Amino acid sequence: MQQWKIGNVTITRIEELTGPIFDPARFFPDFDPDVFDEHSEWLYPNQVDSASGNLIASMHSWLIETGHHKILVDTCIGNDKDRMPYRNWNRMHTPWLRNLVKTGVSPEEIDFVMCTHLHIDHVGWNTRLVDGTWVPTFPNAKYVFARTEFDFWQQARERTDNFNEVNKQTFDDSVLPIVDLAEMIDGEHELIADLVHLKPAPGHTPGSMILQLSSKKERALFTGDICHHPIQVYRPTWNSAYCELPDQAIATRHDILESCAAHRTLMLPAHFGPTHAGYVTRGIDGFGFAFA
Numbered sequence: 468m469q470q471w472k473i474g475n476v477t478i479t480r481i482e483e484l485t486g487p488i489f490d491p492a493r494f495f496p497d498f499d500p501d502v503f504d505e506h507s508e509w510l511y512p513n514q515v516d517s518a519s520g521n522l523i524a525s526m527h528s529w530l531i532e533t534g535h536h537k538i539l540v541d542t543c544i545g546n547d548k549d550r551m552p553y554r555n556w557n558r559m560h561t562p563w564l565r566n567l568v569k570t571g572v573s574p575e576e577i578d579f580v581m582c583t584h585l586h587i588d589h590v591g592w593n594t595r596l597v598d599g600t601w602v603p604t605f606p607n608a609k610y611v612f613a614r615t616e617f618d619f620w621q622q623a624r625e626r627t628d629n630f631n632e633v634n635k636q637t638f639d640d641s642v643l644p645i646v647d648l649a650e651m652i653d654g655e656h657e658l659i660a661d662l663v664h665l666k667p668a669p670g671h672t673p674g675s676m677i678l679q680l681s682s683k684k685e686r687a688l689f690t691g692d693i694c695h696h697p698i699q700v701y702r703p704t705w706n707s708a709y710c711e712l713p714d715q716a717i718a719t720r721h722d723i724l725e726s727c728a729a730h731r732t733l734m735l736p737a738h739f740g741p742t743h744a745g746y747v748t749r750g751i752d753g754f755g756f757a758f759a
């Protein structure tokens with residue numbers, strides 16, 4: 468079990484799966500193989516698979532335990548969900564929930580579930596299948612995400628043109644069933660006074676948010692999909708093919724990397740390969756990343 472400490476707060480990674488999932492040339496429209504050659508020393512094998520050349524992607528949630536509250540950040544893909552054409556994610560049976568329970572925390576004890584955004588791989592465990600019905604996995608939690616994000620996907624759901632069926636399924640089986648437990652956030656939001664702060668970080672999706680944790684003068688930032696892969700720290704203009712607002716995504720990524728470097732902040736993204744988290748550095752050539 469991987470853990471980090473920020474002041475008095477414990478952060479634990481809850482794994483769903485890790486593997487060489489994405490072809491970099493398809494994932495990054497601006498992909499340049501020379502950049503991988505330049506960074507080969509640290510990329511292989513933890514961040515890029517040596518055999519296939521695919522990007523290593525981890526699907527995990529972050530469990531934050533403050534002593535008074537238990538918060539989950541992002542809820543992966545989930546079990547039993549119809550996710551075709553994503554064959555590898557279709558009707559999965561992973562031990563994610565058992566991995567959570569192994570930390571000593573039951574689903575009933577979770578106080579907040581924060582979804583950085585409402586993509587397929589960030590909302591899955593919001594619900595689970597019980598007797599043919601999708602029910603909230605965390606019945607006593609408040610689910611928090613941006614209102615802008617909810618509105619965006621709800622409107623997208625109502626369009627019949629050009630909208631991916633799988634996104635609609637995701638909204639229906641993993642977002643709508645928890646809507647009565649949801650608190651939709653407008654702008655910035657203090658989730659726990661002096662400790663947990665939510666901030667808008669639009670670009671990857673219109674309502675993407677990040678979670679800032681501060682304890683005893685130490686700081687961590689849960690950055691969702693601001694960067695999917697650590698190569699984007701070195702090439703912050705590389706968007707993923709899934710960034711909804713490309714120019715905004717680049718500006719937001721740059722701001723967040725700058726802020727992480729300036730305040731020596733532990734950055735905890737949603738998909739980096741091992742060790743999955745680290746510190747952004749700022750040099751004359753741009754940003755760098757030190758895994759921690």
Ligand SMILES: [Zn+2]
Pocket residue numbers: 586588589692737738
């Ligand atoms: Zn993601």
